[in-house]
Amino acid sequence: MKLAARDRFPFTRSVKSRMIAILLLSSILPLALLGFVSYSSFHSFLQHTLTSGIQQNVDKELTGIDNILKNLNFASQQLALDGVMVKDIQRYMTSDDIFQKQESMKNIQDRMALINYSSPHVGIITILDGNRQMLFQNYPSNERIDLNRFPLLVEAKGVSYQAPHLSVDKYGSVTDPPVISVSRKVTDYQDRDLSFYVYIESNFQSMKQLFQMQQYGEVAAHLLLNDGNRVLYSENDALYAPGSVYPANGEGGKAAGGMRFIAASEQGWQLVVLLRGDAFKAEMTSWLVKFGTIGLFSLALGFLLAIIAWRTIYRPLQTFRREIEWMGDSRIIRPRRLMKLIEFDDLLGRFYRMRDRVFALLEEIEWRERARSRIEVEKLRYQINPHFIHNTLNTVQVIAKVHKQEEIVLLVTYFTRILHYNLGKEGVFVHVKDEINNLRDYLALQQIRYGHAFQVELDIDPAAEENTLPRFVLQPLVENALYHGFRNEDGVISVAIVRETDGGIRIDVSDNGIGMTEETVAALLQEQPSGEGRKSGMGIGLAFAHRLIRTYYGEQRGLSIHSRVGEGTRLTIQIPAQPLEGMEHDSDLAGR
Known part of the structure; x- marks a missing residue:
């Protein structure tokens, strides 16, 4: 099995070794080319x-x-x-x-x-x-x-x-x-x-x-040759003995054991000088020694520069590492540090901004978790065993039928359907048509309760019926209007739902009741309503609906209230086509 390059050459896996190798190569290659x-x-x-x-x-x-x-x-x-x-x-x-x-x-x-x-x-x-x-x-x-x-x-x-x-x-x-x-x-x-x-x-x-x-x-060894290239005199008998024939293959150049140079006279005899090339070799050796010294100095200088360059980069990297470790281990924000290097200071500044943003997001997540926990606590405080309620209502319905109390039977039927819808386990989001059907049951129940003393007008855009919205959003709005409109014998509640061009829906619930002051409107959207609102139960549903919309569609969304004393009240909610990313399958706030 072939090993990967990083496994065969583990020293190339660190920045330090790569920098040293690159700087040494940048010193060696030009020096080698120049030397050649x-x-x-x-x-x-x-x-x-x-x-x-x-x-x-x-x-x-x-x-x-x-x-x-x-x-x-x-x-x-x-x-x-x-x-x-x-x-x-x-x-x-x-x-x-x-x-x-x-x-x-x-x-x-x-x-x-x-x-x-x-x-x-x-x-x-x-x-x-x-x-x-x-x-x-x-x-x-x-x-x-x-x-x-x-x-x-x-x-x-x-x-x-x-x-x-x-x-x-x-x-x-x-x-x-x-x-x-x-x-x-x-x-x-x-x-x-x-x-x-x-x-x-x-x-x-x-x-x-x-x-x-x-x-x-x-x-130097001298040879004298006659016109027939026969050696007459030799200072190197071992190489060319007197009487031997000298090989005539050129005017000069390399000879056995060194160099040779030939000069010929007009009479045909020749003088040959044989050299071992010691002077030439000495000059070349001297040059090689000098070049080698310069080369070693260049390598040492390149290595030193590599170490300096590495330290220049290593210290900021260590600072980055310590800052990242501190960010992972602690939520305490340390004072910002500067490297006095423009590039690293810019990166470090970006890191600090990212760190602040991450800490802010963590705080926001923690706040959301605390809010979610409070909602769960509220659910647990007011939760009643659905099976117990259904069994009790079924018993009441049977007794009413036995005694032929049709109005009670009808009342229990509406209430059972409303209770089943609100405590259902189908999820947080339902279609608009399902929410409208639940609203009709609720209105029928209230009309039995108040003896048909109010009027409700429903204007539902058919194109909006397949849109989704959080369960139990519409009923608190109508309940609030019913509370204010019920004080007027001619009370009229209008519910309008239209589909907008961006695919979302707009819900308007208005009444012609007595209206509210600005202080009352502000108190309705508080987490813990107080005063008359708490005594009458008014406002708990509106705060829930307001918080529900903001949770699933963003803080910029929510319930808007327009009211004047003596003129009535209009409640408006704009719901986008899709909830926030990651909220599509959330069922933590669904009624169960």
Whole structure:
């Protein structure tokens, strides 16, 4: 069964956790996007700038090697192409005169010293015979030099350019810096035995200064390749051993274990520089550390802002909660509190107005309940067992029939029907026609009682007969008119019921009796009538009818009385088509 999102992620069910998550995401996402864009841009810029700078250095190194080779070649030309020097060398090789040899030796050594002094890159200068045995040298060197063992970088115009190799220094060691050299053969085509070789190598400082590690910011490995991409010199034998073929797959870029940069000379040989990329990685690491620090600071700041925002919302929410709890637990109205935040103060103000309204409604409900209880008490005080009354009346009716007292029988019959109607259990609301039938029984009973001494006129709108009204509303009105009209021998009571346009009905009960004063009218509608009204029983029914109408149709409804002394009285009730909501099935006030 799949769990709902709120069950799988319970931390999202609180406002606090959601606010923290939203604020953290609002901090992380822009930072992540900014970091991605800046990382890409910085990486591209740094790589382009770094590779461009390194490539320029490699080109400079290539130019430096080429300049050294040119300088060495120029030095060799001063010995091999100078006719005087060539004659001195050949005379030294062929003469048996010791003085001539010494003179030739002196001239040659002076020239070698001059070359060494005037050429900054020249180191050891040697002149070898045809068997490559040492003839002259400016510094102690090996007696025999095998020129074929030196890696040949390029050969042009009879000059061999050798890649870096160990010096021919007689006292040198394998730890000495490598040197580059040139060699050329001076051939005497008339006498092959007079041919000789000139070998010149660079000094130790030339290559050492040229291949500086500091200019790349990290350890660099140099390779020299001939025009066939064969490695002649390598500072990283583990990766590219001398004699191996270098893979020619581009001018530069990534190489095994790092980066590579290539520069090619006009003669076809190439210089390759291999880097591990430590400088590039160091720059990127530095950027990542700074960005990570800023990111952590942003996250901490976002979390702090989330806590502050939560506290800003949490305190008003707590105030709302306490006010609601206090409202539910107590009816005491506490002083109003303000949050000094416009939005929350507005909501809190609405809550306080709602609270006051709720308390007012509760008080109104309690008042209604008290009124309802009083009515129930009144009902219980005046209630008589209906079965006892009916049985007693039936007994009276039987006795009257036995004694042939038809008037008494008729009187008891009317009274029994009236009593059954008023104490009926059909409900509070009855149709107008049922109320009229009960009124006719009541009038017939009263006419028997008073000997037909009054006149009643009924004007009932047929359209109103199906309307409903509370039981026992009409009889108290007629009873009041009968009481006042009965004092006049020509008393007339008019009862008119009409259906109005809104679906309700209007009841008018009027008489031509003696009328009432304003004080008497006001006393009639009181809960407890006093004075003459109480003694005669007048007013109890009117107060009941007035209260009944207001209970079921609203406080704005009720009984209105218009009366003048000597002119009569008119009682008016307007009953809407429907009672108040929730009162349709109420039977608490129905007579039982």
